[in-house]
Amino acid sequence: MDTIKIAHGSGGRESAGLIQNIILKYFGNPLLNRLEDAALLGGTPKNIALTCDGFVADPVFFPGGNIGDLAVCGAVNDLAVRGASPKYLSVSFILEDGLPVADFKKILAAMARRCKEAGVIVACGDTKVVQRGKCDKIFIITSAVGHMLPRANIAPQNIEAGDTLIISGALGEHSLAMLNARHNLGLKSNLKTDSAPLNKITAALINTLGPDVKMMRDITRGGLSSVLNELTSRQTGFEIEETLLPVSSAAKAASELLGLDILDMANEGKFVLAVSAGKAKDALKIIKAQPYGKGAAVVGQAVKGGKVNLITKLGVKRVLRAPLGEALPRIC
Amino acid sequence: MKRKIFNSQRPATEAAAQRPFLSPSALRGEGRANSRNLPLNIMEVCGTHTNAIAKSGLKTLLAGRINFISGPGCPVCVSAQSDIDNMLALALKPGVITATFGDMLRVPGAKMSLKDAQTAGADVRIIYSPLQAVDIAQKNPNKKIIFLAVGFETTAPAAAAAVLAARKLKLKNFYVYTALKRVAPAVELILKEKNNIDGFLLPGNVSVITGLKEFDFISEKYAKPAAAAGFSAKEILAALAKLGKPKTQNAYAWVKAGGNKTALRLTAKVFTPAAGSWRGFGKIEQSALELKEEFAAFDAKKVFKIRAQKERKTKCRCALILKGKIPPQKCPYFARVCTPQKPLGPCMVSQEGACAAAYNNMG
Numbered sequence: 001m002d003t004i005k006i007a008h009g010s011g012g013r014e015s016a017g018l019i020q021n022i023i024l025k026y027f028g029n030p031l032l033n034r035l036e037d038a039a040l041l042g043g044t045p046k047n048i049a050l051t052c053d054g055f056v057a058d059p060v061f062f063p064g065g066n067i068g069d070l071a072v073c074g075a076v077n078d079l080a081v082r083g084a085s086p087k088y089l090s091v092s093f094i095l096e097d098g099l100p101v102a103d104f105k106k107i108l109a110a111m112a113r114r115c116k117e118a119g120v121i122v123a124c125g126d127t128k129v130v131q132r133g134k135c136d137k138i139f140i141i142t143s144a145v146g147h148m149l150p151r152a153n154i155a156p157q158n159i160e161a162g163d164t165l166i167i168s169g170a171l172g173e174h175s176l177a178m179l180n181a182r183h184n185l186g187l188k189s190n191l192k193t194d195s196a197p198l199n200k201i202t203a204a205l206i207n208t209l210g211p212d213v214k215m216m217r218d219i220t221r222g223g224l225s226s227v228l229n230e231l232t233s234r235q236t237g238f239e240i241e242e243t244l245l246p247v248s249s250a251a252k253a254a255s256e257l258l259g260l261d262i263l264d265m266a267n268e269g270k271f272v273l274a275v276s277a278g279k280a281k282d283a284l285k286i287i288k289a290q291p292y293g294k295g296a297a298v299v300g301q302a303v304k305g306g307k308v309n310l311i312t313k314l315g316v317k318r319v320l321r322a323p324l325g326e327a328l329p330r331i332c
Numbered sequence: 333m334k335r336k337i338f339n340s341q342r343p344a345t346e347a348a349a350q351r352p353f354l355s356p357s358a359l360r361g362e363g364r365a366n367s368r369n370l371p372l373n374i375m376e377v378c379g380t381h382t383n384a385i386a387k388s389g390l391k392t393l394l395a396g397r398i399n400f401i402s403g404p405g406c407p408v409c410v411s412a413q414s415d416i417d418n419m420l421a422l423a424l425k426p427g428v429i430t431a432t433f434g435d436m437l438r439v440p441g442a443k444m445s446l447k448d449a450q451t452a453g454a455d456v457r458i459i460y461s462p463l464q465a466v467d468i469a470q471k472n473p474n475k476k477i478i479f480l481a482v483g484f485e486t487t488a489p490a491a492a493a494a495v496l497a498a499r500k501l502k503l504k505n506f507y508v509y510t511a512l513k514r515v516a517p518a519v520e521l522i523l524k525e526k527n528n529i530d531g532f533l534l535p536g537n538v539s540v541i542t543g544l545k546e547f548d549f550i551s552e553k554y555a556k557p558a559a560a561a562g563f564s565a566k567e568i569l570a571a572l573a574k575l576g577k578p579k580t581q582n583a584y585a586w587v588k589a590g591g592n593k594t595a596l597r598l599t600a601k602v603f604t605p606a607a608g609s610w611r612g613f614g615k616i617e618q619s620a621l622e623l624k625e626e627f628a629a630f631d632a633k634k635v636f637k638i639r640a641q642k643e644r645k646t647k648c649r650c651a652l653i654l655k656g657k658i659p660p661q662k663c664p665y666f667a668r669v670c671t672p673q674k675p676l677g678p679c680m681v682s683q684e685g686a687c688a689a690a691y692n693n694m695g
Contacts, residue, residue, distance in 0.1 A: 183460050256563075258460075259380065259683065261387075314565055316389020318693055324672050328434030328458070 004099040009129030018127060022101070026108035027091070027115070027122040039123035041088055047148040049084035051075055055140045060103070062181040064192025067140060068110035070268055073195045074220075075144035076118045080199035081216040081271050083152025083206055086144045088123035089115065094139040095129045107138065118197035120144065149203060151210035156231050158214040163302040164280035165238060166273045168201065168287050169194065169295035170246045171224060172265030175327070176254045187257070189250040196269030196292040204286050205273070212276040213283070219272055222323060223264040227272055228308045229322040237307040240300030240320070263310075264323035274302055371399040373528050374575065375656050377519055378535030379406030379684025380563050386693040388565035398572065401656035402686030404518045404610065405535060407483045408435050409654065409679040409686070412609035413644050415511045416678070417442045420449060422478050422509060422636060429455040429472060431465035432480040439678045442644065462487075462494035469498065469506035478632050481510040485541045488512050488621050489595035492602035495623070495630050507632035510622060512603065516546050517619035518610060522655055523554045529656065531575040532558040533568065536584035543591030544582055551580045560584045602627055609643060611678070612651035648677030653686055660690040667691055 007014040024033065031039050053074045057067040072089065079086040091111070095104065115121060123145075173194040180187045198218065205213050217227050224245075228238045247262055255262045269292055275283045280298060287293035303309070310320040371394075376382055382402045385391050391400050404410045420441035423430040430446065437447045437458065450456040455475070459465055465479035481491040491512060498506040515538050522529070534547055539560035550558040555578045561571030562584045571583035599621065608620020623631040632638070648670070649663040660666050660679070670676040672688055679685035683692075 183458070184464070185460055259383070312387070312389035312565075314389045314393055316392045318387070318389055318392065321692055325438070328437060 001101050003101060004095045004097060004104060004129055006097050006129050006131065009095070009127060015127065022105065023108060023125065023127070026105075026112040027125070029121045029123075031088075031121065031123045032125070039088065039090075041123065041145070043147070048145060049079050049082055049148055050143065050145045051078040051082075052141070052143040053078060055142070056136060057178075058136060059178075059181050060137045061106070062193060063177050065195045066107050066110050067138060068107035069114055069193070069195040071140040071142045072111050072114035072118065072120070073197045073268060075142040076114075076120060076197045076199055077218045077269070077271070079144050079146050080197070080202040081154070081218050083154040083202070083213075083216070084146045084148050085203055086118060086120050086146040086199055088145050089120050090143040090145075091122050091125040092141040093125070093127045094135050094141075095127065096135045096137050097129055097132045099137050104138070107140075114197060118199055120146075149206045152206045152213075153211040154206075154213065154215055156215055156233065158211075159231065159233075159236050159274045159302050160214070161236060161302050161304045162277050163214055163274045164277050164283075164298055165240060165300045165302065166275060166280065166283055166287065167219070167224070167246060167297055167299050168198070168270050168273070168293045169267075170248045170251065171219070171267060171270070172247065172251045172255060172262040174268040175223070175265035176251050176258075176260075179258065179260075179327075180254065185254075185258075187254050189254060191248075191250045191254060194267050194269040198269060198271055198292060201287055201290045201293045202271070204290065205275075205283060208286055209275065209279050209283060212279040214274040214276065216271050216273050219267045219270045221266050223262075223266055224272060225261070225263040225308070225320050226322040228320065231274075232306045232308060234306045235304065236302050237305050237309070238300055239303045239309045239311065239317075241311045242313050244297060244299045246295050246297045246299075260327050261323070263320065264327055277301070370397050371395070372397070372530040372575075373399050373401055373656070374531050374533060374572065375401045375403040375522070375529045376533040376561075377403040377405040377515060378533070378538070379409070379682060380537075381405065381533055381535065381561065381568065382686055382689045383684050384563050384565065384568060386689040388568075390565055390568060391693075401529065401659070402653070402689070403522065403532075403656055404613065404654045405515070406679065406682050406684040406686070407487070407513070408439060408682040408684070409650065409677075410513060410518070410610045410613075411436075411439070411482055411511050411678060412611050413441075413646055414609060414641050415509075416440075417641075417644065418633075418638050419480050419509055419511075420444065420446065422632060422638075423449045423454045423456055424452075425476075425636075427475055429457060429468060429475045429477045430480065431457050431459045431462075431468055431477060433460070433482060434458045435682045435684070436480060436482055438675070438681045440675055440681070462491045463497060466494050466497045466501070466503065466506060469503050470501065473505060476505050476507065478507045478509055481508050481512050484513055484515050484535070484538050485599070486535075486537045488599040488603060489541065489592075492598040495602045495627055496598075498630060499627070504629075506630060507635055508623060508630055509632040510603070510620070511608075512621035513608060513610065514605065514619050514621065516542075516549070517616045518613060519547070520549060521613060521616055523550065523556070525655070527656070529556065531556055533571055534558050534560040534580075536560050536562045536567070536587065539582070539584060539587045539591075541592050541595045543589060544580055544587060545590070547580050551578045557581075560587050562586075610654075612654040614643070646677060648679070650677050650679055653679060660687040663687070667694070
């Protein structure tokens with residue numbers, strides 16, 4: 001079997017073969033192996049967190065990972081930043097007729113590796129195959145479910161003026177790596193996706209600092225400028241300092257070349273945290289102790305008034321707006 | 333927040349000591365600036381400068397001392413409405429693939445933008461280098477690929493290289509719609525008219541290609557200072573500090589006397605200067621780069637028989653804004669009717685346009 005064919009989605013023997021011989025090889029566990037219509041998760045139905053995410057990636061394989069990394073980490077991180085501990089995933093594949101099985105296996109392997117890393121298992125799943133041109137190689141829809149951590153109290157309205165803003169690492173890496181790969185920009189740099197599960201870091205933060213962790217949000221599409229603008233309220237806004245922002249030299253060079261603002265670029269393994277000022281040092285230490293938080297930095301604070309301000313390198317304060325539409329590189 | 337703003341940024345300190353009005357201490361606001369009439373009106377002729385000046389905070393920092401005016405320096409913004417309409421008409425033709433730089437996508441034409449055309453089913457592809465358009469042409473022999481060449485002297489050499497590559501490959505399905513422009517003739521037009529400009533920040537990247545001689549007329553003929561500037565706040569300050577005397581000077585390390593000979597040769601091989609329409613300016617002699625006769629087979633204007641048309645009037649006040657006669661905020665439509673979501677003209681679309689820069693950095 002070299003390529004995915006329409007028959008693999010027919011529900012017949014080919015489908016069973018795909019599931020038994022390939023998918024279960026990567027995701028197999030007692031819950032999933034039963035191949036029932038629903039997975040029985042057990043536990044008490046209280047304080048359960050559920051999230052759902054769809055993944056399309058162009059290209060499907062890119063420096064540092066593939067769509068599989070995104071599909072697991074994306075769902076895991078949505079629960080993680082909400083203060084939950086992800087346990088189970090559901091995974092639904094939409095495959096294009098003709099997808100090389102070798103490619104599918106690479107994607108499954110990435111997903112399995114990320115599941116292991118995040119401590120989650122795939123509890124249920126589904127596979128459909130569509131005709132050529134009806135989807136771009138592979139679409140993945142994942143849900144994640146887990147329990148809220150007992151000490152979690154995460155909500156935008158918890159943010160108060162004076163709270164410290166921390167970012168868990170360098171900005172913009174995922175977007176720029178994708179743009180480089182998608183458009184063959186030929187930027188010879190070590191730009192790669194930063195896709196990573198964040199649940200270990202967020203759990204450590206909540207377990208240690210409890211309600212002093214006011215709000216967390218993963219920095220994905222729209223970048224830090226979008227996230228911060230979404231989190232403002234009438235009373236509370238943010239002030240960040242350009243000189244404090246963690247940015248790699250490769251990302252800086254790429255964004256300058258393309259005329260794109262690093263603050264509008266997406267990550268897939270970074271989050272922003274608002275924490276009580278008195279606990280900022282502790283929080284930073286906790287994040288930095290984790291492999292995916294080594295580049296963490298304090299970047300600013302929550303302030304009164306519902307705006308996001310950026311203090312530039314020259315010390316000038318200006319309003320930071322959320323970007324508009326797709327990021328389009330300039331002409332010259 | 334107090335910061336020592338200029339401590340790490342004085343590459344031009346000694347030189348600046350001789351300048352009559354723009355010493356770093358004057359820029360810092362220390363003591364009295366020994367100028368006759370502040371603020372000085374300094375026109376930047378480059379969209380990247382417009383964006384950098386707004387984003388770095390230089391505009392705010394130097395307010396009252398320097399009044400930055402955005403000139404015709406954003407290639408999208410200076411594209412004539414007729415060119416934009418023509419490009420859209422071509423993009424909507426059956427069997428055509430349009431290859432364009434990203435910032436043309438949302439520019440509004442008569443009925444729609446390229447982005448809308450894309451939604452309506454037109455095959456519009458974003459490219460970063462003109463050679464990618466040649467690649468698309470090779471891979472799609474049954475389609476007609478039209479590359480929208482928009483830009484200044486910086487883009488022209490790459491567009492020329494694409495045409496030469498297409499000829500070498502004997503491609504019969506690759507065409508260029510050129511709206512390429514030269515910066516100097518537009519600057520001269522502004523200087524010929526009544527103006528209140530005290531000096532020019534020249535685009536460093538264009539100067540790298542053309543050499544500075546191209547801009548000598550600013551000081552020689554019109555006795556105004558001009559300096560080629562790089563794109564960081566530091567480089568822009570270094571160029572500002574050179575604006576003391578009515579000379580055309582260089583403050584961008586990459587500019588060489590005589591420019592980039594290879595790039596100039598490439599451009600001259602394929603393109604020839606001709607009269608061209610600029611948004612807000614009308615026709616300017618010698619300001620456009622058209623394909624030479626020997627490349628007529630690649631010229632979308634000729635192959636698709638595009639006829640010269642009168643400039644269609646739009647509400648956009650770009651004529652005044654691009655010449656620096658009014659700031660974007662003085663346009664009656666600014667931020668009311670015309671926003672980046674619903675732009676009346678390209679200056680509100682491109683990140684590098686004067687109006688978009690003003691809009692995005694409003695308090």
